[in-house]
Amino acid sequence: MNNKSYKVKKQIFNILVTIVFFSVLISLLILGIVQKDKKFSDTENRNLASFPQISLSAVLDGRFMTEFENYLSDQFFVRNSIVSLKTQISRILGNSEVNGVYIGKNGRLYEVQSLFDDDSVSETVSKINSFSQSNDIENQFMMLVPNATQILKDDFPMLLETADQTEFINIIYSELDSSIECLDAVTPLNNYENKSELYFYTDHHWTSQAAFCVFKYFAEEKDFDFEENKYEINTVSNTFQGTLSSSSGIYDNYDDISVVFPISSIGKFYINNFDTKEKYVSCFNSEKLKTTNQYEVFFGGNFSRIQIVTDNLNGKNLLVIKDSYANCFVPLLIPYFESIVMIDPRYFTDDIENVLEMTDFTHLLYLYNVNTFLEDTSIIDMLEN
Amino acid sequence: MVFSSVTFLTVFLPLTVILYFLPSFFIKNSNELKCILVYKNSILCFASLLFYAWGEPRNIILMLLSICFNFTIALHIERCRESLNQRKLLLIFAVVFNIGLLVFFKYSGFLIDNVSLLLNVPSKFVEPALPIGISFYTFQILSYVIDVYKNKVKVQKNIMYFALYVSMFPQLIAGPIVQYSVVAEQLSKRKETFENVTEGIFIFIKGLAKKTILANTAGSIFEAFTINGYDNLSFVSAWFAIIFYSFQIYFDFSGYSDMAIGLGRIFGFSFPENFNHPYVAESVTDFWHRWHITLSSWFRDYVYIPLGGNRCSVKRNIFNLFVVWSLTGLWHGASWNFLLWGLYYFGLLVLEKFLIGNIIEKLPKFIRRIITYIFVLFGWVLFVCTDISEILHFVKSMFGLTGIYHLGDFYNIYSNMVMLLIMVLCSTSLFAFRSKSDAKFKRFIKAFVSIFLFFLSIVYLIGDTYNPFLYFRF
Numbered sequence: 001m002n003n004k005s006y007k008v009k010k011q012i013f014n015i016l017v018t019i020v021f022f023s024v025l026i027s028l029l030i031l032g033i034v035q036k037d038k039k040f041s042d043t044e045n046r047n048l049a050s051f052p053q054i055s056l057s058a059v060l061d062g063r064f065m066t067e068f069e070n071y072l073s074d075q076f077f078v079r080n081s082i083v084s085l086k087t088q089i090s091r092i093l094g095n096s097e098v099n100g101v102y103i104g105k106n107g108r109l110y111e112v113q114s115l116f117d118d119d120s121v122s123e124t125v126s127k128i129n130s131f132s133q134s135n136d137i138e139n140q141f142m143m144l145v146p147n148a149t150q151i152l153k154d155d156f157p158m159l160l161e162t163a164d165q166t167e168f169i170n171i172i173y174s175e176l177d178s179s180i181e182c183l184d185a186v187t188p189l190n191n192y193e194n195k196s197e198l199y200f201y202t203d204h205h206w207t208s209q210a211a212f213c214v215f216k217y218f219a220e221e222k223d224f225d226f227e228e229n230k231y232e233i234n235t236v237s238n239t240f241q242g243t244l245s246s247s248s249g250i251y252d253n254y255d256d257i258s259v260v261f262p263i264s265s266i267g268k269f270y271i272n273n274f275d276t277k278e279k280y281v282s283c284f285n286s287e288k289l290k291t292t293n294q295y296e297v298f299f300g301g302n303f304s305r306i307q308i309v310t311d312n313l314n315g316k317n318l319l320v321i322k323d324s325y326a327n328c329f330v331p332l333l334i335p336y337f338e339s340i341v342m343i344d345p346r347y348f349t350d351d352i353e354n355v356l357e358m359t360d361f362t363h364l365l366y367l368y369n370v371n372t373f374l375e376d377t378s379i380i381d382m383l384e385n
Numbered sequence: 386m387v388f389s390s391v392t393f394l395t396v397f398l399p400l401t402v403i404l405y406f407l408p409s410f411f412i413k414n415s416n417e418l419k420c421i422l423v424y425k426n427s428i429l430c431f432a433s434l435l436f437y438a439w440g441e442p443r444n445i446i447l448m449l450l451s452i453c454f455n456f457t458i459a460l461h462i463e464r465c466r467e468s469l470n471q472r473k474l475l476l477i478f479a480v481v482f483n484i485g486l487l488v489f490f491k492y493s494g495f496l497i498d499n500v501s502l503l504l505n506v507p508s509k510f511v512e513p514a515l516p517i518g519i520s521f522y523t524f525q526i527l528s529y530v531i532d533v534y535k536n537k538v539k540v541q542k543n544i545m546y547f548a549l550y551v552s553m554f555p556q557l558i559a560g561p562i563v564q565y566s567v568v569a570e571q572l573s574k575r576k577e578t579f580e581n582v583t584e585g586i587f588i589f590i591k592g593l594a595k596k597t598i599l600a601n602t603a604g605s606i607f608e609a610f611t612i613n614g615y616d617n618l619s620f621v622s623a624w625f626a627i628i629f630y631s632f633q634i635y636f637d638f639s640g641y642s643d644m645a646i647g648l649g650r651i652f653g654f655s656f657p658e659n660f661n662h663p664y665v666a667e668s669v670t671d672f673w674h675r676w677h678i679t680l681s682s683w684f685r686d687y688v689y690i691p692l693g694g695n696r697c698s699v700k701r702n703i704f705n706l707f708v709v710w711s712l713t714g715l716w717h718g719a720s721w722n723f724l725l726w727g728l729y730y731f732g733l734l735v736l737e738k739f740l741i742g743n744i745i746e747k748l749p750k751f752i753r754r755i756i757t758y759i760f761v762l763f764g765w766v767l768f769v770c771t772d773i774s775e776i777l778h779f780v781k782s783m784f785g786l787t788g789i790y791h792l793g794d795f796y797n798i799y800s801n802m803v804m805l806l807i808m809v810l811c812s813t814s815l816f817a818f819r820s821k822s823d824a825k826f827k828r829f830i831k832a833f834v835s836i837f838l839f840f841l842s843i844v845y846l847i848g849d850t851y852n853p854f855l856y857f858r859f
Binding site: 010011013014015017018021022024025026028029032044059060061062065068069072073074076079082083085086087089090093094095096097099115157158159160161162163249 | 386390391392394395396398399402403439440441442443578579580582583586587602609613792793795796799800801802803804828832839841843844845846847848849850851
């Protein structure tokens with residue numbers, strides 16, 4: 001009798017497990033279907049997969065099946081919460097790296113240090129050297145800016161060590177032609193009092209404060225006509241979550257974006273965007289503060305060629321070959337030049353000679369963040385001839 | 386299709402199970418049992434073909450061709466009972482056909498590359514795409530044809546049942562390699578019970594967790610340690626890298642086997658175990674009794690023993706082992722490093738069998754396990770590096786000849802310490818309940834652990850699909 005009731009109980013248990021398991025599987029599918037398809041993921045900044053179109057060719061080459069799986073997983077029930085739960089679990093287990101982003105103390109996010117590849121660095125440097133000899137621009141400068149991984153080591157996650165960017169910068173500087181003057185951005189950043197405001201918590205860029213700090217240092221060093229009260233600093237956003245947040249999916253912190261710019265009494269200027277064929281009167285595009293990537297507030301983002309024309313007819317013309325680190329730095333230079341042309345080799349497909357012909361440049365500045373300089377090869381392509 | 390995909394878990398599996406079991410709820414009349422079996426087998430066979438076609442639809446033609454050919458040839462072998470020569474001829478024809486297909490699809494690129502290298506003529510040969518699972522189903526088919534020839538099993542007269550044996554989706558893509566004799570009876574007579582289904586679910590979840598939680602994590606940790614390439618490792622990173630690789634390959638493979646066994650159980654099949662905690666093996670011989678068991682059994686039954694096994698001279702015995710282990714190596718992939726890996730085990734096994742076996746037995750158990758594991762790790766180096774110079778670099782690093790540690794090594798160790806501990810524990814038999822004393826308690830624990838693991842597996846599976854698009858990366 002006892003034995004029989006045990007068997008009955010066991011059978012009930014088994015039936016229960018079976019029913020629960022398969023109903024969970026089916027309900028996951030149904031919940032995914034019932035929930036309205038999302039078109040775009042804000043956190044990932046990409047379109048989510050939608051139900052794939054069925055066609056014979058798509059089925060035969062397996063494309064349909066891959067897209068179908070992407071559709072199901074992209075539209076999975078409460079997917080966003082599941083993703084952040086997974087990150088939480090792996091952090092609890094001691095892992096402070098997510099998708100190539102380190103999570104430091106106070107939630108500061110760091111990007112992985114790029115590798116120093118001798119061959120590609122030498123090639124870039126030799127292209128720059130031969131370019132500097134072939135053109136007749138009088139004053140040439142190079143500034144490589146370290147990023148948070150170098151300047152803010154205090155907030156590093158436990159035991160993390162990264163390669164020394166100062167060393168990388170010194171090697172590159174030592175290989176450059178003597179006609180190029182190398183600017184030291186490391187010293188002013190290292191000596192800055194409130195270091196944590198030099199870099200964003202959630203983005204890989206330096207802040208306007210950092211750019212201004214480096215600019216002031218050069219103003220003193222080079223002894224040029226500079227008065228701090230001719231610059232204005234404004235905080236334009238306190239809801240910025242940058243590239244490191246989206247790479248890692250960690251949205252714990254918000255950053256402020258500040259802009260530093262010369263006050264209007266200094267003179268008039270306009271900006272000429274060669275890509276969009278638009279002209280503006282400000283370096284800042286506040287419309288971009290309403291988008292996901294608020295960093296594009298500086299010049300509206302990265303473009304192949306931007307020209308700033310001022311009414312300061314001093315005959316000084318500056319060519320900047322740059323990455324996005326220049327975007328918050330260049331506004332500071334406006335009072336000193338008649339015109340400034342910014343070229344971003346990553347988007348520039350024209351011939352650089354055409355740019356040189358149009359303006360009689362007196363100054364040339366290469367401005368890069370160390371990581372971009374190590375990784376990006378577009379500058380080689382641009383200076384090829 | 387793979388088991389650890391949303392398509393499989395939420396669409397394919399529930400639909401197949403519902404269709405499969407549906408009539409059982411309405412028909413209780415025993416006269417109709419035969420009908421139900423045909424229905425169930427057709428559902429399972431159709432589902433399996435769909436499962437296979439889902440990944441690469443074109444390969445299904447090759448598989449159907451193979452099924453028809455082998456089904457027919459086995460019938461012919463059976464039919465000419467009297468003429469031994471004819472039977473032999475048919476068998477040779479079948480073996481050549483099956484091995485030929487395998488060689489063409491899996492090894493032709495490798496062979497032609499090496500021949501052209503040898504003759505110093507450039508080859509323009511375009512390697513055919515490898516049909517998924519071909520190494521597994523070819524071996525299953527061979528076991529059938531050979532056993533029919535040896536009269537060990539009855540010939541299968543129903544082509545649908547035979548197709549089901551070859552294509553059965555649980556074990557189709559990554560084993561276990563089920564010999565025909567094991568499931569011959571189950572194909573036409575098996576009992577699905579709620580008990581089996583429940584047990585199957587538990588085993589399946591165990592496998593899913595191994596794959597999604599442990600194997601994938603171990604894989605990404607392995608990548609973190611080898612981020613600068615295999616020829617830039619330090620002593621510390623080389624050892625940790627290969628340890629995590631050993632866990633990746635074990636949890637991946639044994640997880641897949643568990644899922645296969647669990648799914649089989651749900652449909653009333655009982656497949657042989659494929660892994661038995663290989664990393665606690667006490668000798669290399671023991672390791673191969675615990676690692677990919679169905680593959681070693683297949684080679685034992687269809688290569689080693691037919692060659693004479695160990696019932697012959699020592700010289701011949703060593704030769705037999707040499708053949709078996711070269712083939713085992715090459716079975717894992719068409720590349721020199723796999724052959725080398727096979728020969729490495731040939732060397733170790735011969736050494737153990739004929740020379741130092743007695744010495745090893747005298748060592749304490751703990752030491753034996755550590756030594757065995759270290760030899761297995763060196764084996765994985767041969768497995769993971771595809772060219773010889775990489776292997777040399779890797780081994781050099783393991784001997785500390787390329788620097789003791791790199792920047793970042795200690796950070797990587799520190800952040801993955803807990804995971805490493807979990808993996809070590811899960812690869813031992815600590816968590817395997819062996820006592821049958823309190824079955825009721827055990828069942829509830831199993832149920833709770835399974836619910837938890839299933840939840841975690843889904844979290845890891847979906848969590849890994851996070852795929853940000855960074856057009857504003859710069």
